[in-house]
Amino acid sequence: MKELERIFAEELPTGTFGDSLPPPPPAVRPPRPWLPAEQAAHYAELADAIGERHLTVLTAPDDRSAAA
Secondary structure (H helix, E strand, O other): OOHHHHHHHOOOOOOOOOOOOOOOOOOOOOOOOOOHHHHHHHHHHHHHHHOOOOOOOOOOOOOHHHHO
């Protein structure tokens, strides 16, 4: 059987012959979480772009003390 006939005889032409498989895809690393300083700088840049005043983040009250 010639090479061309072997290619046409494959079920799905992959360019490989026999049992050889292509290498696995590289592992995808999850993106690194943003640091608080990076988040604040990004928010400030977006707020300036749309003309919004900068908001101050207020901490939420601790509701665990009220449950006692």
